[in-house]
């Protein structure tokens with residue numbers, strides 16, 4: 001059994017985004033992350049995953065979530081209840097506005113973003129050069145964006161595609177709509193950038209976007225529903241303990 005050593009987060013400043021990252025790539029196929037922080041419903045869901053890797057990513061995401069909310073708020077783990085608004089998990093009342101968070105996972109890398117006051121969205125993907133980039137690009141990019149994307153080729157095009165994808169999906173997850181909102185309506189080429197923080201206005205709301213790459217293979221982005229400001233990001237790595 002694998003135990004995650006999850007950093008304690010006691011305070012998050014208004015201009016701070018905390019991102020907790022678990023890298024599960026070194027786990028052997030049959031090794032499972034410990035589940036003691038999960039609720040009965042979450043454990044039921046765990047049992048429905050066929051692949052150990054999917055199980056582990058789900059367990060890690062929810063364990064990080066519950067552990068950080070507990071250290072941040074002192075709410076006992078067993079009292080942390082989630083509601084799902086159009087699928088987006090958030091704290092149930094009366095704790096709803098205590099902290100905002102969002103989870104993402106891709107190919108054994110899990111990230112959970114937290115902000116004390118504003119809705120947040122996060123997306124990580126692993127580069128995959130085997131997908132039909134042009135076909136997928138057409139489904140998420142407007143004609144104008146697609147024409148720009150077509151100027152690139154090879155590795156540059158792959159990088160541009162994923163930078164575009166994670167930026168769009170982090171905003172869709174921040175909004176809480178997921179892909180029910182048309183990703184073609186978000187054009188990262190038109191983001192306004194200042195001090196490494198990108199900003200856009202969408203449906204009369206402001207969003208900021210920060211884009212990164214984890215371990216060269218995993219482009220990721222985090223968005224906060226906020227006016228542009230001097231945001232800082234604090235990344236914490238989860239360490240893995242073998243019990």
Ligand SMILES: CC(C)(COP(=O)(O)OP(=O)(O)OC[C@H]1O[C@@H](n2cnc3c(N)ncnc32)[C@H](O)[C@@H]1OP(=O)(O)O)[C@@H](O)C(=O)NCCC(=O)NCCS
Pocket residue numbers: 057058061062085086087088089102103104105106121122123124169172173174175176177178179180
């Ligand atoms: C939300 C969505 C973008 C996530 O895509 P994904 O490929 O599963 O990607 P990620 O790994 O980045 O995100 C998964 C996590 O996002 C969170 N999530 C689920 N729905 C969400 C939403 N609408 N908005 C924000 N976050 C959401 C969950 O925490 C989930 O992880 P968990 O189930 O392990 O807790 C995608 O599922 C989507 O667009 N869905 C359409 C909206 C939808 O299905 N709504 C449900 C109506 S009931």
